[in-house]
Amino acid sequence: MDFHLAPTGFDTADGTADRPYRTISAVALVAQPVDTLAACLGVNLAVTAPTKLIFDTDIGNDCDDAGTLALIHAFIDRGEVDLLAVMISTRVLTGAACADAINTYYRRPDIPIGVGKTADNTQTLDDYATYIAQRYPHDIVPGQEPDAVKLYRQILAAQPDHSVVIAVVGPATNIGHLLDSPPDEVSPLDGVALVAQKVKFYSAGGNGRANLPSGEAGWNYKWDLAAAANELKKMPTTIPFVFAGGSGLTLFTGGGYEQKPEGHIIRVCYEQHQRRKTNLARCSWDQLRVWYAVRGGDNFDTSPPGDVTVVDDNIRYSPTPNRNRCYAYVKDKALAAAQLEELMMHEPEVDQNAGIAGGQVEAGLRGDDRRADRRW
Ligand SMILES: [Ca+2]
Numbered sequence: 001m002d003f004h005l006a007p008t009g010f011d012t013a014d015g016t017a018d019r020p021y022r023t024i025s026a027v028a029l030v031a032q033p034v035d036t037l038a039a040c041l042g043v044n045l046a047v048t049a050p051t052k053l054i055f056d057t058d059i060g061n062d063c064d065d066a067g068t069l070a071l072i073h074a075f076i077d078r079g080e081v082d083l084l085a086v087m088i089s090t091r092v093l094t095g096a097a098c099a100d101a102i103n104t105y106y107r108r109p110d111i112p113i114g115v116g117k118t119a120d121n122t123q124t125l126d127d128y129a130t131y132i133a134q135r136y137p138h139d140i141v142p143g144q145e146p147d148a149v150k151l152y153r154q155i156l157a158a159q160p161d162h163s164v165v166i167a168v169v170g171p172a173t174n175i176g177h178l179l180d181s182p183p184d185e186v187s188p189l190d191g192v193a194l195v196a197q198k199v200k201f202y203s204a205g206g207n208g209r210a211n212l213p214s215g216e217a218g219w220n221y222k223w224d225l226a227a228a229a230n231e232l233k234k235m236p237t238t239i240p241f242v243f244a245g246g247s248g249l250t251l252f253t254g255g256g257y258e259q260k261p262e263g264h265i266i267r268v269c270y271e272q273h274q275r276r277k278t279n280l281a282r283c284s285w286d287q288l289r290v291w292y293a294v295r296g297g298d299n300f301d302t303s304p305p306g307d308v309t310v311v312d313d314n315i316r317y318s319p320t321p322n323r324n325r326c327y328a329y330v331k332d333k334a335l336a337a338a339q340l341e342e343l344m345m346h347e348p349e350v351d352q353n354a355g356i357a358g359g360q361v362e363a364g365l366r367g368d369d370r371r372a373d374r375r376w
């Protein structure tokens with residue numbers, strides 16, 4: 001038979017044209033002497049530009065944000081994502097340090113991180129951010145992080161037109177402020193005009209309760225309903241705007257972290273959130289928002305474009321013309337869970353100099369005896 005390979009494939013797939021493998025190693029395990037690989041190589045391995053992504057997160061309480069940051073690093077290592085920045089939307093003081101520690105673990109210590117300093121969102125729930133910030137290397141000094149809106153404006157202004165993808169996996173706080181931002185020294189455009197010029201796709205953080213087309217809003221929207229309303233009102237309708245997280249309520253991933261070594265940074269995030277060391281699988285809202293933002297909607301049933309509004313704490317879709325808002329649910333949850341899980345378990349390559357992956361070597365070395373040189 002013919003086996004198919006693609007950069008977006010998976011070694012847990014079956015090698016068909018619809019479900020290609022990622023590596024030749026997977027083919028080697030199953031191929032017979034009469035099989036061929038010729039059908040795919042010229043076509044499917046074509047290189048496409050990585051998605052320029054801004055990841056806007058409430059990392060530190062629920063662990064799907066941490067699993068999603070691992071997913072993003074897998075996409076980066078596969079050439080599918082260029083992570084421009086991480087934005088923190090809560091008032092968890094160690095949120096930025098936690099994100100920087102995870103980025104450092106995956107060998108990207110210098111990804112810019114902004115914090116919403118004018119956050120109307122008052123969320124301070126901290127299941128693992130401080131725990132991670134105290135134990136893993138990073139170089140964030142709380143209170144001195146760049147302001148999220150300022151960083152958004154700097155990054156957007158420097159990028160080509162219609163090139164940036166924003167995935168929001170927490171409240172819409174930062175986006176609401178960005179859309180309200182006036183012209184400044186970085187750009188003569190106000191927030192709405194800057195977003196209209198630079199952004200090509202928006203993956204929204206609402207619909208965590210999977211109630212669209214109509215029902216109670218989810219966790220993210222409820223933490224900052226004013227920002228959610230502002231986001232829905234002001235986000236330019238030229239930009240495709242999709243709620244892709246709803247299926248995450250019943251789509252569980254992360255159980256594979258139980259097989260990772262003790263001290264693996266994402267495993268620890270899951271353990272701290274779940275308050276246990278086994279049965280770590282958790283809902284996957286945020287992974288789906290990023291998956292759609294990076295890979296597109298092939299694995300989803302996406303509604304026709306319409307309008308979405310939030311009134312009180314209810315969210316509602318209507319087929320209004322020219323509003324370009326959609327919601328999406330996963331077609332095949334088992335397939336999505338398997339593919340997300342494989343990506344989330346991706347590890348950084350071992351650094352021969354350090355002899356150990358990521359920040360594990362530092363785990364446990366930042367105890368009280370080293371309080372003097374702790375930086376977080
Ligand atoms: Ca850093």
Ligand SMILES: [Ca+2]
Pocket residue numbers: 057058059062064065169170286
């Ligand atoms: Ca989140």
